[in-house]
Amino acid sequence: MSASPHTHIQTFGAGPSLALALHCTLAHSGAWRSLGAALSNCLTLHAIDLPGHGQSADWDARRDFHDQCTQAATAQLTAPMHVIGHSFGATIALRLAVTQPHRVRSLTLIEPVFFAAAMADAPARMHAHEREAQPYFDALAEGDHRRAARLFNQFWGDGTRWDDMSARNQTYLSDRVHLVAAQTSAIVEDHAGLMAPGALGRASMPSLLIQGDQTADIIDATHESLARRLPNARRAWIAGAGHMSPLTHPDEVARAIRSLVKMAEE
Structure with missing residues (x-):
């Protein structure tokens, strides 16, 4: 390959x-x-x-x-x-x-x-999720990619706190968090x-x-x-x-x- x-x-x-x-x-x-x-x-x-x-x-x-x-x-x-x-x-x-x-x-x-x-099949459950995710989309709309990345990681991450991440990993996530909305x-x-x-x-x-x-x-x-x-x-x-x-x-x-x-x- x-x-x-x-x-x-x-x-x-x-x-x-x-x-x-x-x-x-x-x-x-x-x-x-x-x-x-x-x-x-x-x-x-x-x-x-x-x-x-x-x-x-x-x-x-x-x-x-x-x-x-x-x-x-x-x-x-x-x-x-x-x-x-x-x-x-x-x-x-x-x-x-x-x-x-x-x-x-x-x-x-x-x-x-x-x-x-x-x-x-479950629109009510989907709408509940959209309400949960709204703070992320608000941060992204405001151009605050760092806050958007922190919120995204808080919901979908492996449990590692944002403040416990290396600066390099924080930057990696922040630089790419706009890709979530692109999906x-x-x-x-x-x-x-x-x-x-x-x-x-x-x-x-x-x-x-x-x-x-x-x-x-x-x-x-x-x-x-x-x-x-x-x-x-x-x-x-x-x-x-x-x-x-x-x-x-x-x-x-x-x-x-x-x-x-x-x-x-x-």
């Missing part, structure tokens, strides 16, 4: 099966290091830096952000692979499973922020049409929806909706985990993925 000039890739593990890993917003490919180690005897994990993240090229703001991320991921899907996505990365993984089902051996979605699914057309408005009748039915490969049992209600609503529509999906809960289970509970997440991979390859 070769990287394009604009997409940085890290490889973790040396297992017999290939996997593509897509990280969450404001992270980078290194976020998969612990999970990759936990899966090292099962998978060779190719993790990319999505556009605007890590060492990959910046997002071209003239193009839709989700479209550009999907294009970068598709370029690495050169053979049938197990696809693993977390949060925003999971929304790209879901899109790959719908548009490239012949190249996706199994699909692992770890807390996908595909809120269009929640809106379809709206895909994850809320569903411009790719994943919720169109029959679309998710094309993702018939073995699938797994993983969430922490301490995560936000909007994730549970999203999983409930997706589980109704994905033909071969099951759900798993990680005890004691929140949104960032691949980082905080890699062994437990790896156990669930390993079971899915075994099922897909039997």
Whole structure:
């Protein structure tokens, strides 16, 4: 597998099966290091830096952000692979499973922020989430990216307090926090049409929806909706985990993925 000039890739593990890993917003490919180690005897994990993240090229703001991320991921899907996505990365993984089902051996979605699914089946829960998220969008509208990043991390982070982060990490998040708003057309408005009748039915490969049992209600609503529509999906809960289970509970997440991979390859 070769990287394009604009997409940085890290490889973790040396297992017999290939996997593509897509990280969450404001992270980078290194976020998969612990999970990759936990899966090292099962998978060779190719993790990319999505556009605007890590060492990959910046997002071209003239193009839709989700479209550009999907294009970068598709370029690495050169053979049938197990696809693993977390949060925003999971929304790209879901899109790959719908548009490239012949190249996706199994699909692992770890807390996908595909809120269009929640809106379809649980609009009250979606509106409650929008009220929770409003302070972030207010800060962004006011141009206070540092406050927006702090609020975003407080809701979606791994529990690390903002003041306990290094200045470098604070800057990394603040410089990229505008990318959250750039996702709206895909994850809320569903411009790719994943919720169109029959679309998710094309993702018939073995699938797994993983969430922490301490995560936000909007994730549970999203999983409930997706589980109704994905033909071969099951759900798993990680005890004691929140949104960032691949980082905080890699062994437990790896156990669930390993079971899915075994099922897909039997």
